[in-house]
Amino acid sequence: MTTDCLHCGDPVPQHSEGGADFCCKGCRGAYELINGLGLKTYYERRVIDPDAKILRPEDDTVKIDYCAHINDENGLKTLYLMVEGIHCAACVWLIETVLGKQEGVVQARVNMSTRRLVLKWREETLDPNDLIAKVSALGYRLVPYDPCLLNSENEKQEKELLRAMSVAGFAAANVMLFSVSIWAGYSQGMMDSTRDFMHWLSALIALPAVAYAGRPFYRSALTALKAGRLNMDVPISLAVLLAAGMSLFQVITGAEHAYFDSAISLLFFLLIGRYLDRRARGRARGAAEHLLGLNAVAVTVLSEDGNKILLPPEQVKDGMIVLCAAGERVAVDGQIIDGISDIDTSLISGESVPVMAKVEDKVFAGTVNLSAPIKIRVLATGEGTLLAEIVRLMEEAEAGRANYVALADRVARYYAPVVHLLSLGTFIYWFFFAGVVWNEALLNAIAVLIITCPCALALAVPVVQVIASGRLMRQGILVKTGTALERLAHVKNIVFDKTGTLTLGRAELVNKEKIAQTDLELAAALAGASKHPLSRALCRAVPHIAVKSGVLEVPGRGLQWEKVRLGSRQWCGLAEAPLSDGPELWLDKGDGLPVCLQFADHLRPDAKEVVARLQASYQTHLLSGDRVEPVRKVAEDLNIQDWKAQCSPADKCEVLTHMEAALMVGDGLNDAPALAAAHVSLSPSTAIDVSQTTADAVFQGDKLKAVLEVLGVARKAERLIKQNFGLAFLYNSVTIPLAIAGYVTPLIAAVAMSTSSLVVIANALRLSKGKVS
Amino acid sequence: MTSLLYLIPAMLLLGGLGLAGFLWALKSGQYDDMEGNASRILYDDDDKPLPPEDKI
Numbered sequence: 001m002t003t004d005c006l007h008c009g010d011p012v013p014q015h016s017e018g019g020a021d022f023c024c025k026g027c028r029g030a031y032e033l034i035n036g037l038g039l040k041t042y043y044e045r046r047v048i049d050p051d052a053k054i055l056r057p058e059d060d061t062v063k064i065d066y067c068a069h070i071n072d073e074n075g076l077k078t079l080y081l082m083v084e085g086i087h088c089a090a091c092v093w094l095i096e097t098v099l100g101k102q103e104g105v106v107q108a109r110v111n112m113s114t115r116r117l118v119l120k121w122r123e124e125t126l127d128p129n130d131l132i133a134k135v136s137a138l139g140y141r142l143v144p145y146d147p148c149l150l151n152s153e154n155e156k157q158e159k160e161l162l163r164a165m166s167v168a169g170f171a172a173a174n175v176m177l178f179s180v181s182i183w184a185g186y187s188q189g190m191m192d193s194t195r196d197f198m199h200w201l202s203a204l205i206a207l208p209a210v211a212y213a214g215r216p217f218y219r220s221a222l223t224a225l226k227a228g229r230l231n232m233d234v235p236i237s238l239a240v241l242l243a244a245g246m247s248l249f250q251v252i253t254g255a256e257h258a259y260f261d262s263a264i265s266l267l268f269f270l271l272i273g274r275y276l277d278r279r280a281r282g283r284a285r286g287a288a289e290h291l292l293g294l295n296a297v298a299v300t301v302l303s304e305d306g307n308k309i310l311l312p313p314e315q316v317k318d319g320m321i322v323l324c325a326a327g328e329r330v331a332v333d334g335q336i337i338d339g340i341s342d343i344d345t346s347l348i349s350g351e352s353v354p355v356m357a358k359v360e361d362k363v364f365a366g367t368v369n370l371s372a373p374i375k376i377r378v379l380a381t382g383e384g385t386l387l388a389e390i391v392r393l394m395e396e397a398e399a400g401r402a403n404y405v406a407l408a409d410r411v412a413r414y415y416a417p418v419v420h421l422l423s424l425g426t427f428i429y430w431f432f433f434a435g436v437v438w439n440e441a442l443l444n445a446i447a448v449l450i451i452t453c454p455c456a457l458a459l460a461v462p463v464v465q466v467i468a469s470g471r472l473m474r475q476g477i478l479v480k481t482g483t484a485l486e487r488l489a490h491v492k493n494i495v496f497d498k499t500g501t502l503t504l505g506r507a508e509l510v511n512k513e514k515i516a517q518t519d520l521e522l523a524a525a526l527a528g529a530s531k532h533p534l535s536r537a538l539c540r541a542v543p544h545i546a547v548k549s550g551v552l553e554v555p556g557r558g559l560q561w562e563k564v565r566l567g568s569r570q571w572c573g574l575a576e577a578p579l580s581d582g583p584e585l586w587l588d589k590g591d592g593l594p595v596c597l598q599f600a601d602h603l604r605p606d607a608k609e610v611v612a613r614l615q616a617s618y619q620t621h622l623l624s625g626d627r628v629e630p631v632r633k634v635a636e637d638l639n640i641q642d643w644k645a646q647c648s649p650a651d652k653c654e655v656l657t658h659m660e661a662a663l664m665v666g667d668g669l670n671d672a673p674a675l676a677a678a679h680v681s682l683s684p685s686t687a688i689d690v691s692q693t694t695a696d697a698v699f700q701g702d703k704l705k706a707v708l709e710v711l712g713v714a715r716k717a718e719r720l721i722k723q724n725f726g727l728a729f730l731y732n733s734v735t736i737p738l739a740i741a742g743y744v745t746p747l748i749a750a751v752a753m754s755t756s757s758l759v760v761i762a763n764a765l766r767l768s769k770g771k772v773s
Numbered sequence: 774m775t776s777l778l779y780l781i782p783a784m785l786l787l788g789g790l791g792l793a794g795f796l797w798a799l800k801s802g803q804y805d806d807m808e809g810n811a812s813r814i815l816y817d818d819d820d821k822p823l824p825p826e827d828k829i
Contacts, residue, residue: 045816089812112809162799170792174785194777201781 006043007031008139011543030138034094037101045090066128069144073120076106079128081117083110084141091140098134105131117142157216161275164213168268171209172261176750178202179261183747192254199251199258206260210244213267216274232412232458235419239449240267246446249439257443262450262749269757270458277462299331300324302375322376324369332378333364333385339374342532343367354533356557370532371553407486407721408461415457423448426740440742447744451735451752459757460724463764468717471768476685476700477710484696486721487680488714490661494614494707495678497666498624498634500686502607504702505667507534507583507599509541519595523587526551526559526566534585534599535559563590601630603637610704611638614711618663623647623655625670653677665707667691682707713767720767724760731756 003012003020007027012020018028034042071078086092092110095117099108104123110116119131132142178198185195214237221233243263250258300323301311308323316322316332324330326341342354345367354370357363363376365385382388423445430441469479479485496502512520520542527535528547539545551561558567565572565588572588588594614620622643624631631645644655652674656662664671664678667686675681675694683695699706735752738744744752798804 089809089815092809092813093816110809111806112812113806159799159804162804163796166792166795166799170788174788177784205785 026137026139033098033134033137037098039094039097042090042094045093046088066132066144070128076120076122077124077126077128079117079119079132079144081119081132081142081144083115083117083135084143085139086110086112086115094138095135095140098138099131102126102131102134158275158278161216161271161278164216165268165271165275167209168213168264168271171205171213172265172268175202175206175261175264179746179750195256196251196254199247199260202258202260203248203251206264207244207248209264210240210267213264213271214240217267217270230413230416230420231409232416235416235449235452236266236270236458238420239263239446242446243450246439246443250443253439255439257746259446259450259746259749262746262753265750265753266450269753273459273462276466279466316378316381318378318380320378322378323373324363324376325373326369326371330363330365330367330369330376331381332376333380333387334362334376334378336361336363337375337377339372341372341374342370344370344533371530411457411725419449419452422452422736422740429740430742444739444742447742447749448736448739450749451739451744452732457725457728459760460728461721463761464717464720464724464767467764467767468713472697472710472713475706475709477706478685478698479696479710480698481696484680485714485717487696488663488711489718491618491663491680491711491714492661493619493621493659494663494665495621495623495656495659495674496611496640497664497668497671497674498622498626498631499601500667501665501671501684502611502622502634502638502704503601503603505601505686507537508602509538509597510600511596511598512541515595515597519587519589521545522564522589523566523585523595523597526561526564527585529553530559534583537599538585538597558585564588565590603634604702604704607704608638610708611640613708615639618711621655621659623652623674625649625652625668649673663707663711666695682710716767720764724763727759727763728756731759 004010005012005018005023005027006021007030008023010023012018012023018024018026022028022031034040066079069079071080083095086095089112092112095110096108099105099119102121104126105119105121107118107120109118111118119128121128121131135142178201182190182195182198184190217233217237217240220231221237224231224234240263243259243266247258247260247263250256299311299316301309301316302321302323303309321337322332322334330343336357336359338359340356340358343357343363344354345364357374362379363369363374364387365381366387380386426448427441427445430436430444431438434441465485468485472479499505524538524542524545525548527538528545529535529551530553548561551559553559554567554571558565558571560566566585569584569586572586572594583599585597585599586594587597611620620638620640620642622631622635622638622640624634624643624645625647626645628645631643635641635643644651647655649670650673652671656664656674656677659678662678662680664675664681665683666672666675666681667684668691671683672691672694675683675691681695681697683691683698685698685700697710699710731752735744738748803810
């Protein structure tokens with residue numbers, strides 16, 4: 001009978017280290033800690049996304065010394081931390097309560113949107129490492145960050161927009177109240193003095209609000225003008241300022257019409273559009289900022305007198321000798337001078353099967369040392385490492401993409417000059433040809449400006465984008481960059497990476513049926529002693545087997561227990577046996593008849609179907625850093641004609657830059673430059689941080705269907721945006737002649753403006769439901 | 774029409790109060806974490822007030 005672990009919910013293996021109810025010691029510890037503090041309700045409260053895996057407390061994670069990151073604020077010790085592993089609000093509650101119950105802690109507050117924790121405490125003597133250890137023991141990973149380094153600029157702008165929006169909203173509502181009274185007064189015979197009084201009050205509210213709430217537009221318009229360009233903010237600023245100024249003049253001279261309501265409600269609608277736009281972009285900020293944590297790990301250096309010292313990575317110099325324990329990430333590029341181990345190079349090469357490394361072999365920063373401690377002589381650190389090289393390649397490729405101009409800006413480039421010319425033309429016509437007084441001519445020209453820079457045009461793109469990214473977010477797809485949807489809609493070629501993208505990125509036993517049950521159990525009993533990915537895969541395939549005691553692990557070769565050997569073909573004395581397609585383990589029971597256990601990295605369950613459907617409208621390609629054989633097999637299985645194996649990150653980048661309108665789907669660090677070079681890019685959420693940061697969108701779960709969904713939504717969004725522009729222009733073609741002819745009174749301007757905005761929003765809402773593609 | 778003389782100031786005052794309240798909420802960080810605050814309210818059972826000397 002199997003039971004599920006009380007903490008993480010995974011099945012409990014027989015003879016587990018954690019006892020009968022837990023899968024491991026870590027889970028047992030976490031459960032006891034939670035219970036001990038009386039927080040058992042956590043298990044009832046938590047809501048777990050079946051796709052996301054619960055972080056298990058692991059004792060072999062890298063140690064960080066948090067003392068170095070303490071800030072002193074108003075006499076309180078403060079730590080800023082990023083939390084990994086939060087999956088629901090109960091986690092937030094658990095972390096806050098566990099920390100809050102510690103003596104001396106004044107504040108522990110988790111921001112769920114950004115996954116950041118602010119921890120403040122009073123006591124000098126309190127060791128932050130003890131506090132953090134409590135949270136780590138629950139299975140969360142905490143990484144310190146520097147609050148000054150994060151782009152607080154973005155946050156500040158978002159807040160400024162929200163403030164401007166609230167002021168504009170307040171003013172628009174109140175001015176509109178006066179306006180309605182004035183309009184009603186036309187038919188009911190309001191006295192001129194009352195009308196003027198209302199106009200003055202409107203001016204009193206509208207003018208400060210226009211000055212304050214319009215600042216984001218004025219600033220951007222000024223910057224554009226200084227650079228000698230026109231953007232959409234120039235006609236907006238002109239219209240608002242001219243309308244407000246002209247209305248003030250009208251009020252002073254006691255004239256009939258004032259356009260305060262138009263000016264301020266124009267600002268209000270535009271600010272809504274701008275704020276939505278900003279929010280859609282800022283969503284994935286949190287994910288990107290995890291990158292900053294990569295540097296916070298200490299390196300163990302062996303000094304000349306044989307002592308071990310911990311140094312921050314930037315103080316490690318070439319030629320030093322670094323110790324890397326089993327399970328630790330290698331922090332430098334270097335050469336092994338002592339020890340033999342298996343190295344997981346997936347971060348660099350994208351390969352899922354670790355490679356053996358012995359003395360004289362080179363290891364690279366970012367790879368993980370799996371089975372035994374090694375000593376490394378440092379050859380390169382920090383900026384000089386291969387890892388930094390890849391990141392640089394990625395940044396260069398990214399710079400190229402920054403040149404992409406959003407559709408709205410392209411429209412504005414042509415639209416803005418036309419608007420100004422029309423308005424100028426109107427003034428010239430009325431003043432010189434129709435012979436009216438200058439202020440009447442100017443009023444007509446302003447009416448053209450107000451009518452032509454409609455909110456509909458400014459709302460057309462952001463509303464569709466917010467609804468599209470909202471829809472994708474509900475399906476676990478996070479769109480990170482503002483123009484990603486537009487670029488996705490133009491995709492012609494789709495390039496896939498193999499490991500971790502088309503496949504699940506983990507090895508599975510494939511020939512289970514062909515092997516005798518007793519052999520399987522024996523192999524699993526040995527494999528339980530090792531952390532090698534293939535051993536773990538074997539244990540997953542044959543669960544609940546008691547581990548043999550006294551298993552000897554020979555790093556890079558295999559396992560031995562009495563006469564039984566489990567490991568590579570050489571380890572079992574079979575150097576000449578025919579090569580198989582994928583990774584393999586051999587079991588030699590000591591009787592000279594070794595059994596081969598074959599593994600494969602399975603395709604994602606729906607890969608075949610999705611690729612087939614994509615091939616109907618797109619060209620598909622496969623680029624992998626893996627060996628030729630496995631890549632060919634995947635390409636043939638999925639019927640992808642154009643494939644290439646053994647690509648270096650630079651090779652991939654090269655192919656991508658020459659391909660027209662390519663979508664890159666990839667997950668490894670080796671894909672990161674290609675992700676940046678592609679026209680647009682997607683990453684699974686299992687991808688490493690750098691790739692997730694680079695990619696335009698990130699999708700969750702085991703299904704590749706997300707690619708279809710993203711492309712479908714992007715195409716539909718593109719269609720809706722174009723329709724919206726169409727609607728906005730249609731509205732213009734009706735109202736511009738009216739404005740030029742001088743028929744647009746404040747009432748008509750207000751009605752036209754709000755109906756066109758509502759039509760555009762209603763049209764965009766069609767995207768939130770229904771089928772795409 | 775004299776009713777306007779006190780209705781208008783009253784209207785502006787009430788609207789202004791709403792605006793000031795919103796700006797204050799924004800400034801004090803109540804809009805920083807919409808997701809977290811929405812669910813935090815569900816777990817308020819065993820929060821006890823901080824002892825007075827620890828208040829900040």
